[in-house]
Amino acid sequence: MVGLSDVPCVGKALDRVSEATVEAMFHGLRYMFCYKELVNVLNSDIEKVNIQEERVSRKAAAARADGKTVEDYVMKWQKEVEEIQESAREFSGKYKNRHSWRRDVYGELWEILVSEGSSPVIGIYGMPGVGKTQMVERIWGEAKEKKIFDKITRADVGFQKLDVIKVQNQIAGYLNCHFESKDNVDHRASQLKRSLLNGGKILIILDDIWREIPLDIIGIPFGHGSTSTGSKIILTARVEEACLRNNCRHPVKITPLTTDEAWDMFKYTIGSSQMESLQDEALAKEVCNQCAGIPLVIHAVGKALQFMSDNSWKDALYQLKNGHVENIPGIGPEVYDCLKSNIDPPSVFN
Incomplete structure (x- = not known):
């Protein structure tokens, strides 16, 4: 008789395949960026289940050949596995190319970011809520993890009239730069420029821009010899024109979901x-x-x-x-x- 002792302890694996792993593909916006990683986890789990299912099937077939009885719950388990295997096949086929354009967009941005001699200004644009900031967060995390830059800093610009001191404070905060002046914009810009130049290869993210940003007034030394260090600026905007007005040659568009x-x-x-x-x-x-x-x-x-x-x-x-x-x-x-x-x-x- 083939019974409980022949059913492998893969309950957790089955749960993971049928629920957690698949659902993680659509958790918030994470599925846009972690597709390949999660598919690999799914395939790994399915492979483990396949090995266990094959072992049980062999034992069940041998038992039947000997005239023995296979318990109902063993056959039920095999049926559940078959359903999960079929779901996994459908899933792989359905989503093989589903989010390829977003992966291609991220790959394009990353290539510009790490390539020597590429444009120092990278623009990302698209309507509110499509995932521009999340894309930047992903770049931030990977750049930090791989130590592509010596320092990474950012500022949220916004639609309102440019608040230079606010932007200076945000950028300086990530550099551990302490301003000597609280309200003299020119002195602060000079100090911030020196801090950035002393920082080596730096990534500066300016989020939600609407117009041309006066980098020199803020204290960002791009265009003054600093580009040779490999430093980069990433801009996010709602419209392409905002990127173009800030010397971004080829802005990348993030479109809504299909x-x-x-x-x-x-x-x-x-x-x-x-x-x-x-x-x-x-x-x-x-x-x-x-x-x-x-x-x-x-x-x-x-x-x-x-x-x-x-x-x-x-x-x-x-x-x-x-x-x-x-x-x-x-x-x-x-x-x-x-x-x-x-x-x-x-x-x-x-």
Whole structure:
């Protein structure tokens, strides 16, 4: 008889394959950048399960050949494994090329970042909420881990009139540079310039720019011989023109998710059990489509509606269609601002 002792202890592996690993692909925005790593983990787990399943199948076949009985739970286990194997095959086929463009975008940015002689100014642009800042965070982490630069610093610029002292403080904070003057912009710029030049190879990230940034007034010495050290500036902006006005030759665009990508993220945010409990999946797809492929909005709307009734879903769809996302309970102002900006972005260029 083939029984419990012949069933390998792979319960945790099965759980990991069928739930955690696959779901991790869609955890927040991480799936955009960690696809290859997570697929490798998935394939590794599947391989372990395949080895165990083959061993059990051999024992079960031998038992049947000897006229013995195979316990029901052994056959149930084999069926579960078959289902997981089939799901893994479908998953690999479905997502083999699904996020390739985002991986290509990251690869392009990284190549510019590390290549000698490449442009010292790198621009990333796209509508609010599509993942520009997350892309930069990924670059920040990898550059730090691989020690590509001697120092990395950043500042959030924003739409309002440029606050030079604020930007100087943010950049200096990462350099451990302590200003001798609190309010003399010129003296501070001179000191910050010396600190940057003394720092070796430096990466400077300027997030959310809207117009031409006066680097010399801030104290960033690009264009004054510092580019020979291999230092780089990364800019993020909503529009391409902002990057071009800051001497970025070939800005890289981050686009919204495709319909399939958005739906996958939305389903993960809602959760499989909650998705199954919905009376009308088509309604959920309509709501998802109104999120315009913007990860920030998809995640926020999905979380807000996760445990809501069908009537709440219908109301949310109405609000989204009419541009009143702020009327959906649980939606924060940042989501409203994001959608409003995408519909009617302010212009700072004449």
